[in-house]
Amino acid sequence: MNGLIALDWGTTSLRAYWLDEAGEIRETRARPWGTRHLPDGGFDAALAGITAGWPRLPRLACGMVGSRQGWLEVPYLELPADTARLGGVVRSLRAADGLDVHIVPGLRNRQGPDVMRGEETQLLGALALRPALIPDSTWILPGTHSKWARVRHGTVADFCTVMTGELFALLRQHSILCAGSGEAAADPDAFARGVVAVRDSGSAGAFSRLFSARALMLDGALAPDAVPEYLSGLLIGEELRSCLAMNRFRHDAPLQLIGDAALCARYRLAAARFDLDLAEPLVDVAARGLWQIACDIGLARAGSSRAPKETSSC
């Protein structure tokens, strides 16, 4: 049987895709076994668990699994990085089940400096789905550490990380701002108020507006349970404001989105307040990107026992 096991292995979660010989997804599984939350038995146990019952196929992984705290460190590739070059520096290890796991490198940007792991593979997959965007496009990948990326001629030319999701979680769980708020209810009005507060701050930005969440709540102008939504608006608004202010990401064409549908919907609402056009999001693009790389290096269609071209073994 031909095909591929594609692994999108981040810090907090692990997604596995069983791809058939045409690269189509036969089955998808997700487990909370990120590199920081492994089950007993570590990486080997996580891999065995999530692929239980699937055929023995070549495995290709991307994400934090290739970081210093991952299964095997795969050095970053420097920008500008032709996504096709990713395959050339894949590294491999032998898992406890006797088969190899191949791991895609991340990218490093001297400007910033900045790094990504996993998003480079998603971008490659997204470009395969939207070839018209290969010449020049800007991509937003919202998340704990949101990424903005500029693609030119199929090459990741620039990218930047904004810690929107992590900052939101920190403020939500630990700051005085949310001390009085209970379960957050969806509240599009409070969210929009946060976005507009940042937009109208000029170049001052959200940092000096965060405390308004508390003042509005003390005033009775913002319900305690609406504070998280207001903060979400402030932070996503600030991501848009600050990335646009960098003048590194063109936005005269629609910006492209990759990620979770609910989170991307927030970004589209916020973008509308900035008169910014965000396209419908793409999902599951990591599987597509891993398939592209696997084909590139001869891993897909090669059966489970053949080693990829030009990889080093751990």
Next chain:
Amino acid sequence: MNGLIALDWGTTSLRAYWLDEAGEIRETRARPWGTRHLPDGGFDAALAGITAGWPRLPRLACGMVGSRQGWLEVPYLELPADTARLGGVVRSLRAADGLDVHIVPGLRNRQGPDVMRGEETQLLGALALRPALIPDSTWILPGTHSKWARVRHGTVADFCTVMTGELFALLRQHSILCAGSGEAAADPDAFARGVVAVRDSGSAGAFSRLFSARALMLDGALAPDAVPEYLSGLLIGEELRSCLAMNRFRHDAPLQLIGDAALCARYRLAAARFDLDLAEPLVDVAARGLWQIACDIGLARAGSSRAPKETSSC
């Protein structure tokens, strides 16, 4: 015996000053008994503990002790607030020891909106020490929730809160950025790098630069133990950048500082990178401000049994 017990009672700490009949400090005591960290016995026990052995004198307090979560809520006074008006809306309660405690209100700014409690009294004390600044001056009070305030004709005309200290503590304790850092050592170079990174970001600001702390550390360009200092530079730099970008606080004359000497020294280092002139900081100005208000309302020199003018009792 005449004099005053002046209480600067915040969320995390309580400072008490025994002032003599001329308003001079005879003794200062500090306890970690902020309104959120009271000893057994609550406010009464904290007051009895910190004033043990001192004479029975009138007590005047400022800060979060007058908030909704404090001992007695004292409504905010609206801007523009003549600091002399503060005395007119002092509220009082009878403590367990049979004597009153009088509490100064905070200020509310419709712009923002924003609120302060305690800093208004510090500003009043600072102006008493620096009367030349009464006509027009900008003040920075660094801290967990830093305040920037504009004073015109002895009136607080505008102010803004920036959560610099709280954000630093959140990132220091909980974020991925400091996951690899141990005890933070003083590192002026790392601090300056953070400040300069924000200054050179144009109007983008620190939000989209936070992740550079991690990328620099992964590169080996920033020691793990230097990350907190770099972040401190980013956040204090962002406070300066964003408050200047608001165009609400004049800075063509030296900006005035009130607060802890070590923290104010950081602000002066950061300000130098912005070509901004910050004056030597003033300290213990809350005691001076409370003395001014006590004199205004006839509480000082009035003995311990006489009620202040125009106050309401709880």
